[in-house]
Amino acid sequence: MAQTIGFIGLGNMGGPMAANLVKAGHTVRGFDLVPASLEAARAEGITVAGSALAAAEGADVVITMLPAGRHVVEVWTQLAAALPAGTLLIDSSTVDVESARKAHALAEAQGCLSVDAPVSGGTGGAKAGTLTFMAGGAEAAFAKAEPLLKAMGKNVFHCGDAGAGQAAKICNNMILGISMIGVSEAFALGEKLGLSHQALYDVASVSSGQCWSLTTYCPVPGPVPTSPANNGYKPGFAAALMLKDLRLAQAAALASGAATPLGAEAAQVYGLFEGAGHGGEDFSAIINMLRGQGGE
Numbered sequence: 001m002a003q004t005i006g007f008i009g010l011g012n013m014g015g016p017m018a019a020n021l022v023k024a025g026h027t028v029r030g031f032d033l034v035p036a037s038l039e040a041a042r043a044e045g046i047t048v049a050g051s052a053l054a055a056a057e058g059a060d061v062v063i064t065m066l067p068a069g070r071h072v073v074e075v076w077t078q079l080a081a082a083l084p085a086g087t088l089l090i091d092s093s094t095v096d097v098e099s100a101r102k103a104h105a106l107a108e109a110q111g112c113l114s115v116d117a118p119v120s121g122g123t124g125g126a127k128a129g130t131l132t133f134m135a136g137g138a139e140a141a142f143a144k145a146e147p148l149l150k151a152m153g154k155n156v157f158h159c160g161d162a163g164a165g166q167a168a169k170i171c172n173n174m175i176l177g178i179s180m181i182g183v184s185e186a187f188a189l190g191e192k193l194g195l196s197h198q199a200l201y202d203v204a205s206v207s208s209g210q211c212w213s214l215t216t217y218c219p220v221p222g223p224v225p226t227s228p229a230n231n232g233y234k235p236g237f238a239a240a241l242m243l244k245d246l247r248l249a250q251a252a253a254l255a256s257g258a259a260t261p262l263g264a265e266a267a268q269v270y271g272l273f274e275g276a277g278h279g280g281e282d283f284s285a286i287i288n289m290l291r292g293q294g295g296e
């Protein structure tokens, strides 16, 4: 059923996601602080509004796709106070679990439905409409959100109550950060031992070292031709975003008392990499620092 959707945050991810909602036949009113993003959205058939509230006014559903938790809480505070009870609010940004739960509470206090629904799949997935959504929130809210999420993505999971989507996202990305460092260390050691990249790949990809960081996103050029290593480590998934997610995982580990020593180490390694000026490179470029290059 065609709906009217307010979309706040039309950046690298939000712009193409909103465009896919238009393609699915919905009426989308968008807002962003950056004029260039508004222009790009207009070209995709999104009606541009002068403020977040103007974009949300009269909408059945409002979606936010913003940089961090403080932006989400700020925008949801305005929205929840102004929108009629029953309006559905969805946040697809990657934020800390605490902010996600705070945003849910703001919505609930005003009688709005709410879902945290962060994504995996990057800008390529956002454009192609193949994102994976991991959602948290009440059953009724998720049921209302699901058809819209399916218009922007391929896999949609309801992970549990408020904040469960963000929890799933940071746990997954902590696995990814740690496994990429592990695979990169193995290639760097193999190089010192005179082992070819292809030989290590052939063995590990069908052995117990097999993982996504090796077989889909191999950090050395050659074995997986589509990985960013074959393209000068152009992102892909930027190291700065990996660092953001690893730090969110560390904040959650500290708050919940979970022991994540390798997650902590991975955050430190990516922190050094970003500090040396490599935050804009794909996160698989971490292999260069482990080889003693690029960590200067």
Ligand code: NAD
Residues within 6 Å of the ligand: 008, 009, 010, 011, 012, 013, 014, 031, 032, 033, 034, 037, 052, 065, 066, 067, 068, 071, 075, 092, 093, 094, 095, 119, 120, 121, 122, 123, 236, 237, 238, 241, 244
């Ligand atoms: P982005 O910086 O390109 O877009 C964020 C947009 O929000 C910007 O255009 C900014 O102007 C806008 N914004 C900030 N405050 C605002 C406000 N108060 N009102 C309206 N607009 C406001 O970032 P992105 O790459 O689109 O990422 C968005 C979120 O998705 C982040 O939380 C990020 O961690 C997450 N994410 C990104 C990727 C990726 O590959 N880029 C992948 C998965 C998840």
